Structure formats: structure tokens, C-alpha cells
Amino acid sequence: MKDSTQMTNSLKYTEGWLPVKQIINGMIQLDNGYYVTGVKVQPKNIFIMDNQSQNNLIYNLRNFYNTIDYEFWLIIADRPVDINLYLAELQKEFNNTTDNNTRKIILQDINKANQFMNLEYNVVDTEYYIIFQEKRLEILQKKLHNLISGFASCGMQSAQTSNNDLRMILDNLLNGGETSKLGTVMS
Secondary structure, eight states: OHHHHHHHHHTTSHHHHSOEEEEETTEEEETTSOEEEEEEEOOOOGGGSOHHHHHHHHHHHHHHHHHOOSOOEEEEEEEEOOOHHHHHHHHHHHHHOOOHHHHHHHHHHHHHHHHHHHTTOOOEEEEEEEEEEESOHHHHHHHHHHHHHHHHHTTOOEEEOOHHHHHHHHHHHHHTTOOOOOOOOOO
16 A cells, blocks of 8 residues: 555656666766767758858758667757846946947847847757767767767767756756746745
8 A cells, every 4th residue: 555655756746757867978878778879960051052052051951861770769859048248248348349240239139138138038059969878889989989989970970968957957847848937926
């Protein structure tokens, strides 16, 4: 009887049914012995490239994706960004600049950033991940190396996911991309 009560109490929380044992060394260790990890790929704006470079990048990425012979998930996640530091740097630069043309450009950037803040836009950084699971650590390391070198051969930068990246991905998946806003409870 006590075991069923403990099980019912533990299932009241996400941790009770989520099969995550721990997040360590850029990997999610699951209860079933599998590890979930992957790479974070730095975005590249292909729209500022000439047509030939765009086509080459797309062709190389298509060929690279076709060499991946295991199940993976492509995850695109938005991470909130605080632009207050950016605004402070712009203001400092505006105060230190005497050239009227430069001041005009900086002021336009300040106004645009303030517009984002005043309209309560969600200022986010879009991040791209390729995530996979593997039980054996040596195979996991080989897959990571192949992904990183494959993206490098396409002219893109990538690195293994960090613990913070994985926590953010889990948070996005579990909360539907909504950020929790905690405040004071008044009675």
C-alpha cells in the first residue's frame, strides 16, 4: 500500500513520469540506459550569399544529411534574449561619438531596440540542434565527431550540446515553447 502511495505522489510532478535520470557532460542520461545528446549548429544566413554559394551549401547539407544512417531529431528552439546590455552599449557608443552620421545610425538602432522592448516582443535567438540517442558511449562519441566534422565540411560550425542547451530543449518541449512567468501571489 505504501509503495502505491509513493508512486502516486511521485507522478504528481513531471519528474515522476519523465525518464530522465540526470543531465551530465552535455548528455541526458535516461532511466533505460540510453544517452540523448547531439550538436548545436550555428545558423548561417544564406540569403546574404550569392546564388552559387547558396546552391553549394544546400547541396552539401543535403548530401551530408543523407549520410546520417541513424534516427535523429532536428530541433529548432527559441531562447529568450535580454537586450538591455545591448541597449546600454549602444547608449554608451552614442554618448562617445561626435560624428553626426554615426550618431544618427546609432540612434536609429536604439529606437528600434526600444520599440521591441515597448511592444513586448519576445526577443529570441533561434538555435538549431540535431539530437540522437545511443546506449554505448563510444558509438555516441563517434556520432558526435561525425556530425561536427560533417557540418564543418559544409562550412558550418557546430559543437556538442551543453547541459544548459539540453535543459532549454526539455523546457521548450515540456512547456510548448512558453516561458514560465513567476510572480508574487497575493491573497
